[in-house]
Amino acid sequence: MTVPHSVTQSVLYIYIYIYIYIYCTWGEIVTVGVGGPGDGYPVLGSVGDFPSRLVLHSFERETTVGGGLGAAECAKQKRSVRWCAFGDKKVEVMPGKPKLYYFDGRGKMESVRWLLTAAGVEFEEEFLKTREQYEKLLKDGVLLFQQVPMVEIDGMKMVQTRAILSYIAAKYNLYGKDLKERALIDMYVGGTDDLMAFFMRFPFLSAEEKEKEHANIIQKATSRYFPAYEKILKHHGQDFLVGNRLSWADVHLLEAILMVEEKKSDALSEFPRLQAFKANISSIPAIKKFLEPGSQRKPVSGDKYVETVRRVLRMY
Template sequence: MAGKPKLYYFDGRGKMESIRWLLAAAGVEFEEKFLETREQYEKLLQSGSLLFQQVPLVEIDGMKMVQTRAILNYIAAKYNLYGKDLKERALIDMYVGGTEDLMGFILMFPFLSAEDKEKQRALIVQKATSRYFPVYEKVLKDHGQDFLVGNSFSWADVHLLEAILMVEEKKSDVLSSFPQLQAFKRRISSIPTIKKFLEPGSQRKPVPDDKYVETVRRVLRMYYDIKANYAMVMYLAIMTKLCLESQFYSKGRIFSVIGYGWKLPRGRRSSGDKLGREGASVRQRLSSEGIQELSNMSGKPRLVYINGRGRMEPIRWLLAAAGVEFEEKFVETKEQLEKLVKDGDLLFHQLPMVEIDGMKMVQTRAILSYIAGKYNLYGKDLKERALIDMYVEGITDLMQMVMMLPFSPAEAKAKNLASIEEKATKRYFPVFEKVLKQHGQDFLVGNRFSWADVQLLEVILAVEEKIPAVLSGFPQLQAFKTKMSNVPTIKKFLQPGSARKPPPDDNYVATVMSIFNLN
């Protein structure tokens, strides 16, 4: 018997709440095991259930899944809440990514002081009404359907309703200027499964209170009170601009989703397994649907970003690994960025942006997922994709630490570098060393090259630039690095003169600070 999914987390919202929402929307019953003591958490660690030492954890279809986004992807695909094809999935991913950014501002709200809460409340409302809700208001009006994507209920609708209700808890009339969203809220709230979840007595969690905050602190022994400095504050501001909203600053503290470590039964036929097979024909489908072609007549993807690594570098890596040539347009001035926003090219006013197959895609994760699906780098079925998602999300956590380093002040760089080394050698690389040894194949998932392999090689090389001997205790990863570096498309990308960007230097940092007016 497959049994009900079992959710392991605190008795509160946090990163698990979106998973509860999506399961409930799909009409899937689930069980919960609440973490109330440090000993319960350590038992999960010792059992090996927490791949990257993080919750939430969901047991589903014989898998112990971690990484919130990976879990949500799997549930959405399994229960046909992920669009009918690759293009619809791309739209869902972009909308979900934007909604996640907004919810990121809310996630840490309970952990703030009373004074900081009022400031954060105002920020949440400001971001919702000036950046995010206007996008969805326009999408609903232009699309002319009851739902955000296509003409069927999807994960994007569930996630948006969840965000709307959370913002309304901060300001009850926040939708007063958004008639389309008001109607959307009524429609989605009336869907039977959603209506049931919104009723008293459901597994929906209440607004986090002091008891919830104390439980999380006690169980995780959180190291949340980290002294901030100017450069770190500037970096976090940059992350908000460049779609890196996993952290934010408030009154001398850095609050980090990574730092906190937060980071199925039989049902309907999954749409997820067919997505990889659709990649080869995506251009024909897009053309048949009458979507306007891009202005660059070469048909190559066009990448718009700063002339440096940042959040665009994994996209360059993945396109190169797939053997896809691409063009780049570098943003060098604040005026260029403002023009992109004014012209409506940046859906949520953020970079990176990639023009591909008639779409102007934003949200790094959405772009990478589309490329991986289109070029058959996303596994052969839903379970392989789930593994790829988990591995990619873990690698992304480590990569974010590496991306932060150039923005650290000189006196903090040694400490931050030591933290990267500690996390790489104690948390992340041991996982992949074990996976490669137990799997017994050249690749992380199945017996073929995937997005996960590309991203792991990228982070290995990025960490080695700072800590050359970091793989000395990992023979499987040493062999993996050698094999992956010799894949023809990767080997070409690693040669001088390719589109791969060099390590960020002071000029790159200064350019970013200038473009985003952070000097």
């Protein structure tokens, strides 16, 4: 007996709706809208690294939905957003790995690398090595304030380090459980930022200036910032700075501690709670791996990094 086409189509629709519902519930797909009707068949298109469990169900045909682009057209335009369409529904897959645009060194992007790592998020990087690369970004209008870092994430081209970090922290549940915790995290991150500001300018100093600044960094860290965090940990009575789980504040402080220790290996000798804090956060699997050789963590910025930044940004 031949099964009517309408029955076959209905079964396919039901199957795909159930599949998408499950994926939307536990995966990374979000429904972005309803457009006009399709061309009569449920269609799944794929572009780039479309999730394999959906690629298995892809059809030969493709359609545009609600004025959208078909998969092949998206690929032709090198768009990063992938979507599948069935009937009159359009389901968009959030863009793949975040892409970081910066120099091959620490600078302001290093904290972004740390936070993405802590969140368990893989990322790609495009290193600025020539003035032409930078000018192309300017010409394309993706550097809102004509500055890097810039991060492509979730279809956005984000600039301003603080905004980038806040977005990542909020998205990946590293920003506290309520407004009060978020305020504490902001306060602690702000304090750590003040300490890390010394490191940002350090590579660009003269040899004589570096000698003086080295001592200044150690003095500020051990007399102002580390005592404050030692006190916070004592009063809070937890393994973390805020609440009882990992937050942006913890990741940021560990980054700063390790940078200080690069200049003075026993900088934590008088701070037992910070020593325990360092051991605890460093043992988190994703962070532990990030601290191993061969990761995307950048080494101390040297002369090559400084020369590249100066040349690309024309800091002469």
